[in-house]
Amino acid sequence: MSSISPASLPVAETRAPRPGAVVAVLAYAGITAALMQTIVVPLIGQLPELLDTSAANASWVITATLLSAAVATPISGRLGDLYGKRRMMLVCAAVLIVGSVLCAVATSLTPMLVGRALQGAGMGLVPLGISAMRDLLPAEKLGSSIALMSASMGIGSAFGLPLAAAVAEHSNWRVLFWAATGLAVVVLLLILALIPATPISASGSFDLIGGVGLTIGLVCFLLGVSKGADWGWDSPLTLGLLAAALVVLLAWGWFELRVTDPLVDLRVTATPVVLLTNVASLVIGLAMYAQSLIVPQLLQLPTSTGYGLGQDMLQMGLWMAPGGIMMFVMSPLGARISRARGPRITLALGAVVIAVGYLLAMTLMSSTWGLAIAVAVGSSGVALAYGAMPALIMGSVPLSETASANSFNTLMRSVGTSVSSAMVGVVLAQMTTDVGGVTLPSKGGFTTGFVIGAVAAVAAALVALTIPTRASRTAESRIEHPATEPLEA
Structure with a gap:
């Protein structure tokens, strides 16, 4: 091209x-x-x-x-x-x-x-x-x-x-x-x-066919996942989109392995460190997003339910805000842990902290301050994990693939959050209770959602621990010494 x-x-x-x-x-x-x-x-x-x-x-x-x-x-x-x-x-x-x-x-x-x-x-x-x-x-x-x-x-x-x-x-x-x-x-x-x-680190041309193929595949998959609850998971439209996504993405992968300048170098993404980091990123995305879906609903449900906390939109946002503060505070700590122990350990630790946040949410869900503490703990784990992922990726890919590899890793997190939204949505839609003639998610549904998040976080920690140790140890040093390349205009 x-x-x-x-x-x-x-x-x-x-x-x-x-x-x-x-x-x-x-x-x-x-x-x-x-x-x-x-x-x-x-x-x-x-x-x-x-x-x-x-x-x-x-x-x-x-x-x-x-x-x-x-x-x-x-x-x-x-x-x-x-x-x-x-x-x-x-x-x-x-x-x-x-x-x-x-x-x-x-x-x-x-x-x-x-x-x-x-x-x-x-x-x-x-x-x-x-x-x-x-x-x-x-x-x-x-x-x-x-x-x-x-x-x-x-x-x-x-x-x-x-x-x-x-x-x-x-x-x-x-x-x-x-x-x-x-x-x-x-x-x-x-x-x-x-x-x-x-520096401009890559050469070649942009893979337009690969870009179009990935766009079609992602749109079909994400539409099927995000709209499946509205359209019906067994509806022809939902099933057709998911089937089309599978076919298109397989064809896209076949094409990417054969084109000279691929949009995503799948051979690089298949190396153990990159592959396992992307898998962990997907599961981390699934784990962390359950909190973002469940806690706001709990905070805003009326107190007449017996478990809702009766907050308005602004109050709910303020109770969630400590999570953002903790992400800011914990980011430099995660970097120090990565330097001392390697980003693999930081990623695993972050996933474990996310799981702890969900356990706290299950035990403290009857109060606003309790949920704020759980959100702060869970967000601390997200900060640790999110900081470790790019360190692992950039320590394992050529300079010519730095931005595209990081972008693909970000995509994996997005896919995880979409799957999380669908899973938690199904749980809350199926586990309901009647309050004054209105059907609302039950307390058991919210608890189940927290369990899903905790289990996903533990799974992410286990995946992180399988990342090759040697590559994890050298990840920090590899990203610190980029080669000199021509500069962009």
């Missing part, structure tokens, strides 16, 4: 990076991108009226972001390897701005969906930022910075909910999206001003 070759691009002037500024800008970019995932949650009940549509159609406002983030992440990662990570971060920031403006001015469903899809595409900032840190930061700052950047997804989501709820409650809903636009503009300006050009 003919394409612009990275080698033909002009070489940028070398600009010495300022480590503190690089970390601050990239972490802010990641948090801003993650904010977009939860910014509409307080509006879900109002969207049918605001956009003159049905509740079923309005649910696509969240689904569109999920789908676009999953599809855009591996594609932007590969483009970052080919044409420069800084350049692609600027593209992601620009897309985020356009999407936020569209949402702010939307008066109907279609422009809102387009805007939300563009906001989801901005999630490529996170893996691109992690990969750029490998090129721009000194060795002594790299581990803690990567851990913070990786945790930014959870930090942004945790803080986005109470902020969005406060704005939605006390101001016009469009202010949410104009604020998102302002945050994204700042991201773009900061990257332009403070992030130097990064």
